Amino acid sequence: MRFLSRIVAVLTMSLAAACPGVAQEEGRAQFGGDRYLAGTNIEATEDTDRDLFMMGETVSVEAPVAGSAHLMGRRLSVEAALGGNLYTMSYALDLNAPVSGSVSATGAELRLNDEITGNLRASGWEIRLDGPVAGSALLAGGQITLDAAIAGDVVIATDDLRFGDDASVGGTLTIYAEDPESVTVPDSVAPASRVEILQGDSYDDTHGSAWPIAEPPSFASRVGSFLTGVLIVTGLAVALAALMPDRLAELRARSVEHPGQSLWSGFLGLSTLVGAGFVASLTIVGIILMPAAILLAVLAMLVGYVLGVYVLGGAIWNALGRAAPTDLFSKALMALSGAVLAALIGLIPFLGWLFALALGLVGVGAMVRSWKLRRQIGY
Template identity: 40%
Template sequence: MNRLLPVLAAALLAVAAPPAAAQDDDTARLGFGGDIFAAGDDLRLDGAEGDLFAASEDLALDGAVGGAAHLAARRLSIDAPADRLYGFAYRIDLSADVAGPALLAAAEVEIDAAIGGNLRLFAREAEVSGSLGASAMIAAEELGLDAPVAGDLMLAVGRAEFGPDATVGGRVIVYTEEGETPLAIPERVAPADRVEVRDIEEWDRTPGGFGDMRRAAGRAALTGFLVSVLAVAALAAAAVAVAPAQVATWRERALSRPGQSLLAGFLLVSVVSGAGFVLALTIIGIPLFFAALFLAGLVGYAGYVMGSYILGVAIWLRLGNAMPEEVLPKAGLALLGAFVAGIVALIPFLGWLAVLALALTGAGAVATVVREGRGES
């Protein structure tokens, strides 16, 4: 999760400079210092001399990356080598070698390549073949391993199948729930004297360890969740009460043209935040850099408030209900949307993408209507 936020932030900054916008209305790219920043609905990238930062619905990497590849998508296909790889998606297909370490998180992962550094893999279903040149940490519901592991192998999996090429040069550490039968490691994969079974609950019983951290984080998360939902609902209700006609127009625009609103929000936040970096280059504009970033954050949060209200309305209408006229029921719809958005945000990795899209859609709907209104006047 800590690496996902930089990926998304980099993708938002990808269109900071208008001359770098490329190809079509749904794609934006920026090259700077050998690094490439890209975002769009359907991307095919030819690599980068330095680092690559990209976010997309469908993302395919067809060219080599000399540095680190930071990639976020729903469907991610990597067919060219990279020095280091950090990928987050619903499905990841890796068929090109990675010289260094790789961190992959997705529901479905298929690896058929050589990874020179440590592999950190988190998935529901994972198929790993090729070769792993260092150690590997794998957490999955179902795992198919048919690759030699040069170093240690740490496993937290429900079911596993080991192919003929599966061997481990170091230790095999298997984490299991108390009372469950430990995962069986074949002798050909690693001899019994190099296999260690650990109870995953041992971490929870350690004072100040994962158990205490999880409980403290849980309390903080619950409090923050409730405060966030109520705050979003209150702000949306205030907007409806103060400017009901404008809010209705923004709502209709987002519901009728969600794709256009999402793209407009993307460009709005990118331009505002990018302006801060441009001003910073003038030296005298450095004080305005932080103001621009603050404004970008404010725009994003306002978009999230409006997006949550629109989400609540969309759910209400999809259930076959009529749109209410009074402010209080509309506030209830904002509360509904904020609650659903908050629940979605709890989904690891993919939840952040959904919330980001919601905020950009809300901001984009407002920006599009305002721009068209100025054009007509």
């Protein structure tokens, strides 16, 4: 379990190290009440009417957000109240303001110092909870310190669990540890009747498994998941269109110009990246590069898929006889059409997965070909 926690820390540090290279110039955009910010050191100093999206090396939320906040960077700081949920991926996170929704966070160092009205889901190397949680909490990390009240059920996976004077659990406390006998829970936290301490990676005959088995999703939940996925992909495409319109237009042109070459270049680029990580892992020093290479490959595929969806939307746009969009709203409609079609095709067994893979590889290939061309012309 400690090894897995270190892997989480390595992955998040690798991601944070990659962020400055992604956003060297500051970019700011607004669309539909949402605010998009990217740069090296960025601060959100104006109120956000809906959702906030930020990515950079150091990221700070200094003004209230009416909706949810999506933050990615090396060091994150939330200093103003959030009206919705908080989603973060970073090396370090300092939460110093209340969150009206739930919190989902992963990083090496997480310090949650203010009230969380919803549920808490956190994973990292070191997690410290000093603010109360009105819902339930799911925590996994190398070292976890609880010094606040959690009203609902709590599930913790760690080898180093510490309780402060203000720690308490209102529901059931379930702890997974490699050495269950070494874990002691004070009565002030929760009475023994509401505490269960289990072996970390074992299965229990009574419970069936260490983690609850979810019921099959209903039709309504499937439709909701489908629409949520479409909106997320569309939102990412719109963010790219707002923050880097010229570069996105260039990548789209590369994809449309020679889709076969882009597909092949994407395959070679990802193979090179993962292969280099594997070769480096053969040395002791290079072992940490393997998860970093895998993470970068996953991120590249994510960006490539978003780009592929944008290109697919452009194909639909052209088939309808429309000129290339110039305003952000038209670009959003184009991205939405591509996201819907890609999601519908993705529902086809086996073929849908291959189609999604091809879209991602085409997008990655476009980035590789654009990078090669810029190097050739010295741009």
